[in-house]
Amino acid sequence: MINSEPSSERALKKIEIEADLTIVGGGLAGTCAAITAAREGVQVVLIQDRPVLGGNASSEVRLWALGATSHQGNNNRWSREGGVIDEIAVENTWRNREGNPLLFDALLLEKVRAEANITLLLNTAMVGLDKDGPHRIKTVHAFCSQNSTLYDVSSPLFCDASGDGIVGYLAGAAYRIGAEAAGEFDEPFAPEESYGELLGHTIYFYGKDTGEPVKYIAPDFALKDIEAIPRHDQIQVNKYGCNFWWLEYGGRMDTIHETEDIKWELWKVAYGVWDYVKNSGKFPEAETQTLEWIGTIPGKRESRRFEGDYMMNQSDIVEQKRFDDAVSFGGWAIDLHPADGVYSAEAGCHQFHSKGVYQIPYRTMYSRNVENLFVTGRLISASHVAFGSTRVMMTCAHNAQAVGMASALCREQQLNPSDLVEPARMQQLQRRLRRSGQFIPHLSLPEDGEDLARSAEWSASSESELSGFAPSGASASLGCARALLLPVKAGLMPALTFQLTSQSAQTLEVQLRVASEAGNFTPDQTLETVQVAVSAGEHQATQVTFATTLANDGFVFVCLMACPDVQLALSDAYHTGVMPLVHSANKKVATSAVQTPPEGTGFHSFEFWLPERRPLGKLPALSIEPSVSAFGVEQLQSDYERPFIQSNAWVASSEDPAPYLDLKWAEAKLITKVVIYFDVDYDHAMESVQWHHPEDAMPFCVKHFRLLNAQGDVVAEQSDNHLGRVELKLDAGVKTHALRLECKETHGAPASVFSLQVF
Known part of the structure; x- marks a missing residue:
């Protein structure tokens, strides 16, 4: 029993914590920064003001997490982010391919709790800080409403991943809100004069079919006249959650201090939309539907952006500029919305893509005037226009992994964030990021x-000599143009023989294209065009022969242009580094199969060539002569663990019953760790919620593998693998002059490996 006598005053319970790194904000950015740092030995305190992790990706908001893949709706092939965020995406697809947001919450919590170096403070809001001089933070103060406890957290390094930038704001870090004028960064898409209008907030809702009639009485505050909303005709039954991204509001308000007012307006709109669905009489199919869930907090898009030693701008993205301090990448469109949001007569967004992915420099990820403050998530140093691309969650998380790794180097060497820009230190950071699975395009290191x-001396049981794909009996119409994306070697382009069916004699145009920029997958350069005669009849073997001699190894696009009366035979085969494409538009991220920006906006015009999602996306049935030899063990010496510029993959022959890779050294080596990179289809967008994925494990991934030493002893084995990056820690160490990786079984495709690292 507790019996407390009256007192003039009492103090809250207080806990003081010392750490190496304090992170404020537990969205995907803060979560990935914390996990990355903790795995490098950093003692992390992660302060999150919500009951779950994930921010806009959590069950409280339920926005699907996306990044450079852009729903597979742009030309950024194999561009899903790497490292921790990819580990999370792959695991979520394995466990949760239906996209249940509650299961995604649990996965994030599990990943954080698995790290002994992370102290997680949920339901804990930062309320103040102390500084150690004008340019350095000493302690942050936070309050947990659930346990009525104050926390004073001190550390030499801090990271603001809070979305609104509360740490940087209170610490006096330089920041911006609103759009810069076009002249400041020479951005044609920016306004002539700067303004404070922002992207607004959104609240989502879900409906559920109960199987029996359900009535709905709207709350008094629900919007009555939904047809006054300019885009009300986009309302559909059974299209919920993120499909209502355009229910946006607050762009003309203070998106930080007026968030509660914005939330009420969004509730008004969302409950009103549901009233319209249930009671307008225009959706009889909604009779048995009930409102299952509606968000209680809005998903925020934009507020503060903090100034680093460099600010990204439009041309960095569109022209894909290279940076010596590149530590991450992006690829979402520059995606800006009208300030009036749902009430605007304009289109809900204006999206313009670059021709490929772009680098993000480290100098955008710390404050230029608070010396021990990292910034990440949507807070990084970017103009309003560039922010239109860098703000999406998978990009934010990928950036945050760079911050987490940078914090480890700063702790080990007693440095401030800006000190890592020095070239030798930057290469050290980039190398450690790459080893952790971070994809950094166009990064060349010693x-x-x-x-x-x-x-090591490498050899393999077999190598794929790609000679074609057998027909399955299915076919696809050439009513729209289709292409085969294929890695080939320098020299004469091989001849390809397709199986075609036509109702009448036709002339089929076939174009051989490449991307004008190495590493891009926008086929904007035509090398050769041939005309092929197609007779009336079924299953004709139609050979396409090119005269082009290719100067370099790399990807080509064999484009079968639209010919509506012709059917192309398909295959059920899969093969790492080879992909079928269609010249089409993904309506979620583009309005047309050709990007045609307004004149003077600074964007390129080009065609979209997109994959169809499985189970639709099928390779063409064809034969290739001579066969393509782009999948040998030499590909494993690449700097990339995915197709980029070349296949970068060893692929076993489909006829090999027991594929393996061998590594041999002249002298025995003591090995304590082996890292293997398998193919988990880096082109698949793997939306985190509200998306039913066609499979839980990627068909290209090796399922069962064994690692053997020179004597044939098994030193590691996994029989049900679905992960892309597999780290095998051999705690006692293995001394051997050889290793063999046996690929016993895959999830469907021929065995393939992107990289095998040995330490």
């Missing part, structure tokens, strides 16, 4: 002397 695999 040879990694610590990776023993680089000095």
Whole structure:
């Protein structure tokens, strides 16, 4: 029993914590920064003001997490983010391919709790801070309403991943709100004069079919005249959640301090939309539907952006500029919305894509005037226009992994964030990021002397000599143009023989294209065009022969242009690094199969060539002569663990009953860790919620593998793998002059490996 006598005053319970890194904000950015840092030995305190992690990706908001893949609706092939956020995406698809947001919450909590170096404070809001001089933070103060406890958290390093930037704001870090004028960064898409209008907030809702009639009485505050909303005709039954991204409001308000007012307006709209669905009489199919869930907090898009030593701008994205301090990448369109949101007569968004992915420099990820403050998530140093691309969650998370790794280097070497810009330190950061699975396009580093695999002699049981794909009996119409994206070697382009069916004699145009920029997958350069005669009849073997001699190894697009009366035979085969495409538009991220921006906006015009999602996306049935030899063990010496510029993959022959890779050294090596990168289809967008994915494990991934030493002893084995990056820690160490990786079974495609690193 507690019996407390009256007192003039009492103090809240207080807990003081010392850490290496304090992160405020537990969205995907803060979560991935914390996990990355903790795995490098950093003691992290992660302060999150909500009951779950994930921010806009959590069950409280339920926005699907996306990044450079853009729903597979742009030309950024194999561009899903790497590292921790990819580990989370792959695991979520494995466990939760239906996209249940509650299961995604649980996965994020599990990942954080698995790290002993993370102290997680949920339901804890930062309320103040102390500084150690004008340019340095000493302690942050936070309050947990659930346990009525104050926390004072001190550390040499801080990271603001809070979305609104409360740490940077209270610490006096330089920031911006609103759009810069076009002249400041020479951005044609920016306004002539700067303004404070922003992207607004959104609240989502879900309906559910109960199987029996359900009435609905709207609350008094629900919007009555939904047809006054300019885009009310986009309302559909059974299209809920993120499909209502355009129910947006608040762009003309203070998106930080007026968030509660914005929320009430969004509730008014959302409950009004449901009233319209149930009671307008225009949706009789909604009779048995009930309102299952509606968001209680809005998903925010824009507020503060903090100034680093560099600010990204429009041309960095559109022209895909290279940076010596590149630590991450992006690829979402520059995506800006009208300030009036749902009440605007304009289109709900204006999206313009670049021709490929772009680098993001480290100098955008710390404050230029608070010396021990990292910034990440949507707070990074970017203009309003560039922010239109960098703000999406998978990009934010990928950036945050760079911050987490940078914090480890700062802790080990007693440095401030800006100190890592020094070239030798930057290369150290980039190398450690790459080893952790971070994809950094166009990054060239000196040879990694610590990776023993680089000095090994490689061999394999077989190598894919790609000679074609057998027909399945299915076919696809050439009513729209289709293409085969294929990695080939320098030299004469091989001849391809397709199986075609036509109702009448036709002339089929076939174009051989490449991307004008290495690493891009926008087929904007036509090398050769041939005309092929197609007779009336079924299953004709139709050979396409090119005269082009290719100067370099790389990807080509064999484009079968639209010919409506012709059917193309398909295959059920899968093969790493080879992809079928269609010249089409994904309506979620583009209005047309050709991007045609308004004149003077600074964007390129180009065609979209997109994959169809499985189970639809099928390779064409064809034969290739001579066969393509782009999948040998030499590909494993690449800097990339995905197709980029080349296939970067060893692929076993489809006829090999027991594929394996061998590594041999002249002298025995003591091996304590082996990292294997399998193919988990980096083109698949893997939306985190509200999306039913066609499979839980990617068909290209090796399911069962064994690692053997020179004597044939099994030193590691997994029989049900679905992950892309597999880290095998051999705690006692294995001394051997050889390793063999046996690929016993895959999830469907021939065995393939992107990288094998040995330490």
